[in-house]
Amino acid sequence: MSDVPLRDRIMAAAVRCAEGRGVRRFSLEDVAVEAGVSRTTIYRQFPGGREQLVQEAATWEVARFWRRLGRAVAAESTLEDRLVTGLMVGADMIARSRIMSTLQDPDIEELAVALRPSEPLVHGVIRDYIRSLLVAEQEAGRVGLGVDVDRASDYVTRMTLSVLSSPAGVDLADEAATRQLVRSQFLGGIVRAEV
Amino acid sequence: MSDVPLRDRIMAAAVRCAEGRGVRRFSLEDVAVEAGVSRTTIYRQFPGGREQLVQEAATWEVARFWRRLGRAVAAESTLEDRLVTGLMVGADMIARSRIMSTLQDPDIEELAVALRPSEPLVHGVIRDYIRSLLVAEQEAGRVGLGVDVDRASDYVTRMTLSVLSSPAGVDLADEAATRQLVRSQFLGGIVRAEV
Amino acid sequence: MSDVPLRDRIMAAAVRCAEGRGVRRFSLEDVAVEAGVSRTTIYRQFPGGREQLVQEAATWEVARFWRRLGRAVAAESTLEDRLVTGLMVGADMIARSRIMSTLQDPDIEELAVALRPSEPLVHGVIRDYIRSLLVAEQEAGRVGLGVDVDRASDYVTRMTLSVLSSPAGVDLADEAATRQLVRSQFLGGIVRAEV
Amino acid sequence: MSDVPLRDRIMAAAVRCAEGRGVRRFSLEDVAVEAGVSRTTIYRQFPGGREQLVQEAATWEVARFWRRLGRAVAAESTLEDRLVTGLMVGADMIARSRIMSTLQDPDIEELAVALRPSEPLVHGVIRDYIRSLLVAEQEAGRVGLGVDVDRASDYVTRMTLSVLSSPAGVDLADEAATRQLVRSQFLGGIVRAEV
DNA sequence: CACTAAACGAGACGGTACGTCCCGTCTTGAA
DNA sequence: TTCAAGACGGGACGTACCGTCTCGTTTAGTG
Numbered sequence: 001m002s003d004v005p006l007r008d009r010i011m012a013a014a015v016r017c018a019e020g021r022g023v024r025r026f027s028l029e030d031v032a033v034e035a036g037v038s039r040t041t042i043y044r045q046f047p048g049g050r051e052q053l054v055q056e057a058a059t060w061e062v063a064r065f066w067r068r069l070g071r072a073v074a075a076e077s078t079l080e081d082r083l084v085t086g087l088m089v090g091a092d093m094i095a096r097s098r099i100m101s102t103l104q105d106p107d108i109e110e111l112a113v114a115l116r117p118s119e120p121l122v123h124g125v126i127r128d129y130i131r132s133l134l135v136a137e138q139e140a141g142r143v144g145l146g147v148d149v150d151r152a153s154d155y156v157t158r159m160t161l162s163v164l165s166s167p168a169g170v171d172l173a174d175e176a177a178t179r180q181l182v183r184s185q186f187l188g189g190i191v192r193a194e195v
Numbered sequence: 196m197s198d199v200p201l202r203d204r205i206m207a208a209a210v211r212c213a214e215g216r217g218v219r220r221f222s223l224e225d226v227a228v229e230a231g232v233s234r235t236t237i238y239r240q241f242p243g244g245r246e247q248l249v250q251e252a253a254t255w256e257v258a259r260f261w262r263r264l265g266r267a268v269a270a271e272s273t274l275e276d277r278l279v280t281g282l283m284v285g286a287d288m289i290a291r292s293r294i295m296s297t298l299q300d301p302d303i304e305e306l307a308v309a310l311r312p313s314e315p316l317v318h319g320v321i322r323d324y325i326r327s328l329l330v331a332e333q334e335a336g337r338v339g340l341g342v343d344v345d346r347a348s349d350y351v352t353r354m355t356l357s358v359l360s361s362p363a364g365v366d367l368a369d370e371a372a373t374r375q376l377v378r379s380q381f382l383g384g385i386v387r388a389e390v
Numbered sequence: 391m392s393d394v395p396l397r398d399r400i401m402a403a404a405v406r407c408a409e410g411r412g413v414r415r416f417s418l419e420d421v422a423v424e425a426g427v428s429r430t431t432i433y434r435q436f437p438g439g440r441e442q443l444v445q446e447a448a449t450w451e452v453a454r455f456w457r458r459l460g461r462a463v464a465a466e467s468t469l470e471d472r473l474v475t476g477l478m479v480g481a482d483m484i485a486r487s488r489i490m491s492t493l494q495d496p497d498i499e500e501l502a503v504a505l506r507p508s509e510p511l512v513h514g515v516i517r518d519y520i521r522s523l524l525v526a527e528q529e530a531g532r533v534g535l536g537v538d539v540d541r542a543s544d545y546v547t548r549m550t551l552s553v554l555s556s557p558a559g560v561d562l563a564d565e566a567a568t569r570q571l572v573r574s575q576f577l578g579g580i581v582r583a584e585v
Numbered sequence: 586m587s588d589v590p591l592r593d594r595i596m597a598a599a600v601r602c603a604e605g606r607g608v609r610r611f612s613l614e615d616v617a618v619e620a621g622v623s624r625t626t627i628y629r630q631f632p633g634g635r636e637q638l639v640q641e642a643a644t645w646e647v648a649r650f651w652r653r654l655g656r657a658v659a660a661e662s663t664l665e666d667r668l669v670t671g672l673m674v675g676a677d678m679i680a681r682s683r684i685m686s687t688l689q690d691p692d693i694e695e696l697a698v699a700l701r702p703s704e705p706l707v708h709g710v711i712r713d714y715i716r717s718l719l720v721a722e723q724e725a726g727r728v729g730l731g732v733d734v735d736r737a738s739d740y741v742t743r744m745t746l747s748v749l750s751s752p753a754g755v756d757l758a759d760e761a762a763t764r765q766l767v768r769s770q771f772l773g774g775i776v777r778a779e780v
Numbered sequence: 781c782a783c784t785a786a787a788c789g790a791g792a793c794g795g796t797a798c799g800t801c802c803c804g805t806c807t808t809g810a811a
Numbered sequence: 812t813t814c815a816a817g818a819c820g821g822g823a824c825g826t827a828c829c830g831t832c833t834c835g836t837t838t839a840g841t842g
Contacts, residue, residue, distance in 0.1 A: 430795075
């Protein structure tokens with residue numbers, strides 16, 4: 001409805017539809033109406049049909065998620081703060097997102113799975129990012145001596161993604177608790193205790 | 196194909212179909228033929244229709260996965276061996292499973308997602324199981340003094356599930372490497388080094 | 391809607407639609423609604439789709455036309471009366487038929503053409519029928535001596551069909567004129583003048 | 586493909602397409618390609634769209650048919666020869682024409698029907714033409730005394746068109762047979778026997 | 781032993797959505 | 812200006828399933 005590229009408008013509409021009716025329930029007709037576009041045009045933009053649309057919309061949405069998380073985290077300065085903020089903001093975004101909440105439903109959701117193949121990718125990206133942060137910490141002399149940065153970043157990445165996907169007991173809305181978790185579990189053996 | 200309960204025969208057929216054509220591609224007609232049953236009967240057994248069938252077949256298959264993993268692990272005696280064996284056997288089963296391999300495909304698969312909601316559940320079950328193992332280790336005096344068993348089991352669970360779902364660099368077919376991983380990363384600060 | 395066979399109900403609906411909107415304009419959806427049937431069912435009855443439906447409905451309707459004409463003609467006793475009645479009733483039915491009137495429209499109509507292939511067939515049937523009448527007349531001694539019955543019946547058939555399809559000057563609603571036409575043109579050299 | 590008027594090029598292309606794929610099967614895209622023209626241009630030349638194009642192309646082709654038949658017939662001198670030649674050449678042209686042959690197919694063809702509305706018109710034109718020939722014969726003293734020229738020309742026209750559209754037993758490729766037919770059936774009671 | 785009731789097989793139907801084709805309109809850019 | 816090129820909305824087509832229903836038929840279980 002403006003100068004937003006047609007493709008993006010359609011993907012955005014698809015995401016909104018998925019949030020509303022659930023991924024398996026919306027029809028391309030719904031998306032077309034939501035995007036203010038004809039069904040034909042969707043097939044012109046995504047020749048692979050529904051499948052391609054869902055796939056691309058999903059990765060597009062995932063990218064947007066991490067982009068926003070990245071921006072939020074960039075405002076912080078220390079590694080610990082970034083982890084804490086990342087966990088809290090991420091959990092909040094997930095909670096807010098209607099997709100994720102509907103994803104809790106026992107009914108089947110393609111989106112989550114369309115998002116599956118991107119998991120190893122995400123793992124890699126996040127790990128590299130965290131590694132760069134760790135290196136910075138190391139250069140600042142705040143990392144323990146015997147620490148293997150590669151191994152440590154992989155480890156922190158796993159814990160982060162795991163906690164984000166299933167908090168399991170930790171209340172990520174509580175900053176103190178989250179910070180406690182990050183300190184003891186995530187960075188325990190890595191970062192030297194602040195004096 | 197004889198005195199096996201009808202329900203199970205249908206679910207097994209559904210799993211086979213999912214392995215073959217992918218979850219979104221098979222029709223109830225396919226399942227019916229595969230199970231040597233009429234389509235009507237499927238609706239009689241699963242009044243919720245396709246959705247219920249996929250859901251139940253998925254969790255049924257997941258349960259089978261963990262059951263088999265459990266049996267394999269039960270043969271081992273120490274915590275470390277159980278973790279190593281669990282990781283290796285689990286990874287192997289995932290690799291062998293045609294569903295999982297097709298799941299790598301970028302195309303959409305409901306099964307994986309039908310399996311999603313069980314994730315927190317699985318987390319809980321595995322954590323409790325590992326916790327019981329840790330308690331045993333503790334009673335055997337093989338756990339470090341300051342270790343919080345609850346926290347440690349949660350931690351080991353996260354690492355296990357994470358590594359299973361995305362190995363990311365670790366070769367879980369290599370026992371030495373896997374054992375090394377388990378020792379240093381999983382049980383590093385928890386179990387006292389064997390003398 | 392009753393115990394009328396589904397197939398016939400659909401064809402009747404198709405004919406009504408053709409009468410209404412013109413043959414090229416109606417959609418299978420229209421026919422489905424008109425027949426009180428789902429679109430799917432039409433495809434189940436006519437696997438050849440729209441084409442087959444139009445084809446069959448057309449010949450079905452043509453057959454109905456000639457059947458009714460045959461009944462009307464059967465009431466008459468002499469050859470001349472049958473021809474006169476046939477021409478008049480036929481012209482009247484064509485005039486009444488909304489299909490035929492819309493067929494006058496310069497716009498394209500498939501029905502008329504779907505009916506085309508049946509033309510030689512119709513020619514044969516009508517010729518045989520007229521031949522049988524001629525033979526009866528001959529046996530009654532009312533046919534001229536040198537008349538070749540085969541040739542004569544073919545001739546009368548051509549004139550009949552031609553006049554029916556394009557009257558061109560003759561008013562087939564006027565019995566006197568029609569009878570005059572039949573006597574002088576159709577049976578002129580064939581039947582012996584009544585004394 | 587050069588200075589031939591755009592309109593004619595398009596209609597010629599339409600006729601070729603109709604000959605190839607059948608009338609209902611070709612798309613405007615096909616015609617555009619065949620005519621070496623953009624689809625837009627077709628709409629500029631035929632604002633009525635596909636319908637107008639088919640209509641005009643059909644009558645254009647029909648006119649061409651009769652024009653060519655007229656030229657062939659003009660070479661003959663007597664009425665009988667013109668009729669014989671007309672029947673034979675006409676039948677031959679119809680047989681050769683790929684459109685007409687495909688028209689025999691049971692599948693639906695708009696062209697034939699687009700040509701339908703012109704039937705009464707054709708009847709009138711042919712009749713007037715034949716009437717003029719008959720008048721000439723009459724002036725040459727070769728027509729029977731009691732013959733009504735109007736009625737006779739109408740009659741000959743009907744027989745001619747009828748035989749052309751459905752020969753029904755007569756072999757119009759055999760000159761002797763055709764001539765025999767024309768003499769006995771068409772001109773029997775009209776033209777005085779040549780001495 | 782027949783009779784009935786439940787479970788299954790077979791198949792028709794309504795309905796939803798998909799992917800495709802084509803039409804007719806419009807805009808943009810180049811000759 | 813005229814035309815080519817191409818995007819778009821819209822309508823219909825033919826197909827694939829789903830879920831529901833109604834019939835036979837087989838199989839047990841019971842009077």
